[in-house]
Amino acid sequence: MQEFAEIAFHGGSVFTGSGEPITGQAVLVRNGRIMAVVPEGELEAHLGSDTEVIDLDGALLAPGFQDSHIHPTGGGTELLQCNLSEADNAQEAVALIAAYAAANPDVAWIQGAGWSMDHYEGGSPLASLIDAVVPDRPVSLSSRDHHSMWANSAAFRAAGVDANTPDPSDGRVERLADGSPAGTLHEGAMGLVEEHAPAATADLLVAGLSRAQDELIAQGITGWQDAMVGAGVGIPDPKDAYYRLIAEGRLKVRVRGAQWWKRDQGLEQVDAMIATRAEAEALGLPDRFNLGTVKIMVDGIAENFTAAMIEPYRDKCGHATHNKGLSFISAEDLAVYVTALDAAGFQVHFHALGDRAVRDALDALEAARAANGPSKLRHHLAHLQVVSEADAARFADLDAVANLQPLWACHEDQLDTLTLPFMPESAQERQYPFGDLFNGGAKLAAGSDWPVSSADPIAGSHIAVNRISPEADDEPLGGEKQRLDLATIFAAYTSGTAFVNHRDDVTGTIAPGYFADFAIVHPNPFDVAPEDIFRSRVTSTWIDGKCVYVAADISVNSK
Known part of the structure; x- marks a missing residue:
């Protein structure tokens, strides 16, 4: 007996998770998964009397966006x-x-x-x-x-x-x-x-996580990697808030959490992290929640001169100082910790912003490879404000994923007044070198670091493509060579982050068998001029084949 689609999307372009969008195809959904992708001319054969048919009306159907570095509860x-x-x-x-x-x-x-x-x-x-x-x-x-x-x-x-x-x-x-x-x-x-301020209450954290989920789903985000499960740097531990949403049946998105590495401690943390990972696994929700990652903050940020640099910062007059930023963990200790975490089966998520921090992180991965052999753990480095040319080429050989926060990769006041004037010359032209990383063969994932900056994947994609803020007349930050094309950055936000989250076999791609997690974007950003990408927006979001968000001024065009 033929099984008909429960939902059918047609009448627009389909970004499958890589490459240019395809046209003339319909996407069929049944039981929360993609049933088939068929030519529109064959659509009628898959429609039953109860099939909901969604006319995209020229919009883009994309896999649900996934954020590779975010702090939703905070x-x-x-x-x-x-x-x-x-x-x-x-x-x-x-x-x-x-x-x-x-x-x-x-x-x-x-x-x-x-x-x-x-x-x-x-x-x-x-x-x-x-x-x-x-x-x-x-x-x-x-x-x-x-x-x-x-x-x-x-x-x-x-x-x-x-x-x-x-x-x-x-x-x-x-x-x-x-x-x-x-x-x-x-x-x-x-x-x-x-340490003297009142701790956030459990109820406040649950309310915050629930509010964040609503805010992010409205931007087409259906999954993320929480970059800090544990308390520190002013952000409370979100673990119990996740557990409450799960127990109450309210966690809609797919989450991989990165347990926080306390930099004033050492290897004694690993056993507790293994236990916490097992605790999450015992929930029996591998496609919804996992704590198999550890987040290590290697350095600070450039604005307060704590990003770890190979060459020293400059003073207001342009003279070299003695300050090369802060390494929160020495290169020697970092290699020991990463080797132990890799051996224990943990993915490592590095905060690495300055070029010395990036080098130390890559060196630590190299040490882990030498000690433990090849790994399928998909370690990744986030932020990557400054990466030396030599180190950009190392990502591919080390299977290290470049975790990009593309919204930052343009001229704006904080960069132009607090960062670039104090950067060594070697770093001023190497801000967020996305093009070098991509051309060097690095796998790319994309995220926002929200609430540091907007979580909107469309806004981030606009910057990655243009390297200029919307409607600004600046020069592209880093020059034309650091630009990415739209298909590449959309892949980073979908299949790329799905890969980092170890869910690339069920999410991030529009293909039979994958979860029916979608974002519908109008106008289709692939159809507009690059400088107008920011004008596109998510009009509806779908998880497990269910519509979980519709823009207030939009009605889903279905029958």
Whole structure:
């Protein structure tokens, strides 16, 4: 007896997960999976009386996007706290703090995030700005990138941070002339205040994760790699929030979580990580939730001069300094840790932003290969702001995936004022060298680091293709050679991240047997001029063959 499709998509282009989109084809779904891809002329033969037929009306049907590096629980929670991400300048940020304080008089310690470093001189806001509107309650707010914290005087008093408090080895306190804290803490110094602030409640984290899931599904995202399962750098541990959503049947997306490697500890962490991985496996949901990855933060960020560089940063006059950034873990220890994790069957997810951090991470993978032999664990390096030409060519040989955050790869205020003027000359022309990585044979995955920046895959794809912000007249960052074509970056957001997440056999591709996880994009970004890609948007999202999001001004064209 013939089985008819439950859902049929036709009338548009189909991006299958690689290469240029195909046309004249219909995608058939049954029991939550792709049943077949057939010529439109054969569609009628697969339609039953109950088949839902979706007319794409020229739109693009793509595999659901997957984000290879994201912090959803933190991002969702921040939307529920003092959220500064919409502020366009320092004055607006202060106004948002004042408004939040007025609306929440019972919140004893105000927390939140989202301020942008380029809104403040030297990237470091002063406590006095908050003191002017909230003098009587502690306030501590993470920057968008979570590598710095802005606090008021009441927070410093509550934490006991004063002129006599030394900088930790992995961070820095910005100070006034008398040595007292000026208002900003960088990297490990954030913990001086953070450890005294109230911990997020379980209910808040669950609400944050649920909010994040809704926000991300609306952008066509059907899966991700959570880049931090564990507490640190101002982001609470999301593990129990995931477990609650799973228990309540509310986790819709497919998640691979990266357990957080505590840089002040060593190999004694591995046994506990193995136990946590087994705990997740015991849920029996391999296609929905897994904790088989470990995240290691190798260095910091360039804006506060903590990204680990081969050559030193420059001062305001362009002279070389003695600062080459911070390696949170020595190259020797990193090789030991990665070798042990690889032997234990863990995928390693590196935060590696500066060229020395990238080199140390690749050297660690090389050591693991030498000790353990070839691996199918799909280790990957995220951020990759600066990669030396020699190291860009090593990714393919080491089976290391380049995990790109493409939205950052253009000229914008934070890069142009806080980073490029202080970079060594060797690094200034090698910002986010996507083209070199791709041409060197590296596999590519793509993500956002949300809430550091927008999670929108269309916005990220626009930058990867153009290397220029929408409607800007800048020169392409890094030149034409670092641009990717649209098919390549769409593959990174779909089949590429599915590969990183070890789900490339069931997601990231439109082919028979794969889960029916889709994003419908209109207008078809492959049909518009490259400079107009950003105008496309996701109009509906599907998971397991079910429509889980429709844009408010769109109706699904079905019969």
